[in-house]
Amino acid sequence: MIESTTVLVVGGGATGTGIARDLSLRGVDVTLVDRDGLSSGTSGRSHGLLHSGARYAESDRVGAEECIEENTVLRSIAGECIRxxxxxxxxxxxxxxxxxxxxxxxxxxxxxxxxxxxxxxxxxxxxxxxxxxxxxxxxxxGAIYPSRLGAANAADAEEHGGTIYPHAPLEAVSVVDGRITEATLGGTVERTIEPEHVVNAAGAWAGQVAALAGVEVTMAPxxxxxxxxxxxxxxxxxxxxxxxxxxxxxxxxxxxxxxxxxxxxxxxxxxxxxxxxxxxxxxxxxxxxxxxxxxxxxxxxxxxxxPLYAPDEAEGDRRGISRGYFVLDHADDGVENVTSIVGGKLTTYRQMAETTADHVCESLGVDADCETATRKLPGADDADRLDELVDRYDGQGPTDKDVIAQ
Incomplete structure (x- = not known):
């Protein structure tokens, strides 16, 4: 089976689902794929800390500023996804x-x-x-519950026309004349997607996804x-x-x-x-x-x-590698319709998604503003509904297993 989509997002963690939500709210047709259920990678396997930015304040001012800004935003939009x-x-x-x-x-x-x-x-x-x-x-x-967060973002994307495939690993892509023309999905989906643009939001696996298109993203996990x-x-x-x-x-x-x-x-x-x-x-x-x-x-x-990105620091102790995020336009690598978003932290996922969506919309000629900083996530104030969404997308990660189980 062959499907068409404007943007294919690879990776169903917080950043990937955040991108799908952001683009869907801007009226862009989005398909999101993950391989083992939403939040099955880094997002759902963290300690669940909602950063104030204090941890990075003296060593990474920009990163700390991003954290406190997004900390404030999440308190207003995420409800029972945080504590x-x-x-x-x-x-x-x-x-x-x-x-x-x-x-x-x-x-x-x-x-x-x-x-x-x-x-x-x-x-x-x-x-x-x-x-x-x-x-x-x-x-x-504060504390953050990534399974709820990812599921709520995915639900909002789907409510606005997006398609979510939680068990559809990306198996191959076809690159013709410097563009990805087809993406082959496996798992429960087993179909081919024809995208106009591809976003690589695969976190620690971003290098592997990029390699399918013949481009290099050097991760230092x-x-x-x-x-x-x-x-x-x-x-x-x-x-x-x-x-x-x-x-x-x-x-x-x-x-x-x-x-x-x-x-x-x-x-x-x-x-x-x-x-x-x-x-x-x-x-x-x-x-x-x-x-x-x-x-x-x-x-x-x-x-x-x-999911640390460090093309010049891949060896040795990795604590000093920046927790900042980077949007990579692979047109410079010979594949013009692929963007990778790498690095970052769970706390700053929404800002990462906004920056990525801005870039993709500019590439597609879409003139629409981001709404995610002021629009509450669906079910944000209803823990039971959020947990139903987690079940819908098979989004259970170990980080918040004790909370979701209750």
């Missing part, structure tokens, strides 16, 4: 006080709201916080483990206030706390080691912030792969 927990950056006795001051000053310069807490005030907020706390800084972090333990006494997100390292974030969920994470380079996002030391290190380090998690029962553990 407003607030967050604390915690300085322990062994941590550098100058780093704390640098981060606080950077947050204030960017416009990220903060509040300084002494040790006693911090322990009032989190009674089980380690006695080794020196002080803490409150920031507007790194794996990280998340460990969810039975602990329902935590309200705010906890961040260790030091240079990013293993086991420095604790994210509260319904009846669990998610501990993470590690950063280990991988060459293949589908085939990598899942090492026991990563689990042990994450628990041990997070317990320095919140001692009860050391003995809390482990409910589940999972690994995710970060």
């Amino acid at each position: 407003d927990t607030g967050g604390l950056f915690v300085q322990l006795e062994e941590d550098d006080p100058e780093y704390f001051e640098e981060k606080r000053a950077a947050c204030e310069a960017i416009g990220i709201e903060t509040a300084l807490l002494d040790a006693d005030e911090a322990r009032e907020r989190v009674p089980d916080l380690t006695p080794d706390v020196e002080r803490a800084m409150w920031v507007p972090d 790194s794996r990280g483990v998340m460990v969810s333990v039975a602990y329902d006494e935590l309200d705010p997100v906890l961040n260790r206030c030091r240079d990013p390292a293993d086991g420095d974030i604790v994210v509260p969920h319904a009846d669990e706390a998610v501990l993470g994470t590690t950063s280990v380079p991988v060459s293949d996002p589908d085939d990598y080691e899942k090492a026991a030391w990563e689990v042990e290190t994450s628990i041990e380090e997070c317990a320095k912030l919140l001692p009860p998690v050391a003995d809390a029962p482990t409910v589940r553990e999972w690994w995710g792969v970060r």
Whole structure:
């Protein structure tokens, strides 16, 4: 069977579904495909942190500005896809006080709201916080539920004429005279799509998708483990206030706390080691912030792969690679109707989608404005409806399994 579409979006994570929604709202005919259900890649395998930008404030001002801007937007449009927990950056006795001051000053310069807490005030907020706390800084972090988020975006795209194929892996493309003319889908679909434009939003797999069209996208993925333990006494997100390292974030969920994470380079996002030391290190380090998690029962553990784009930094430690995003126009590579969106963070997915949609619309000659920053997601205020959408698109990822199950 052969179908035609104006834009084929490859990748059903937050960014891909966000692009499909954005383009559909602008009146563009969109088909989105994923291989294992929506949010089955990086989006659904994160720790579920809604960034305030504070984590990047002193090292990546642009990235931090993007985070706080999108943090505010998501609070207005995403409803039950997020949880407003607030967050604390915690300085322990062994941590550098100058780093704390640098981060606080950077947050204030960017416009990220903060509040300084002494040790006693911090322990009032989190009674089980380690006695080794020196002080803490409150920031507007939160929790985000990617399965709901992706499903809501996909539903809005479909309600506005888009087509969503959650189990349709892209198997091959035909390039004729510098354009993709056909895309072959497998899985439950098994048909050929004739697109005017293709968007590669495959995250850590973007290099593999690009290679099908004969173009190069150099990804530098790194794996990280998340460990969810039975602990329902935590309200705010906890961040260790030091240079990013293993086991420095604790994210509260319904009846669990998610501990993470590690950063280990991988060459293949589908085939990598899942090492026991990563689990042990994450628990041990997070317990320095919140001692009860050391003995809390482990409910589940999972690994995710970060979609880092670093054509010049593919080797070595990847913590320093920018979490910014990049829109790549492959006309410069000889294939004029392909765009890749790489890098970025879950928190900034909507902005990434808007930037990509702007580029695609310009290429297609479509004159329409983005509506996604002000238009509420469907079902945003109805958790049951959101969970029905997750089921519709087979969007269940491990990040928010405990929340969706309830």
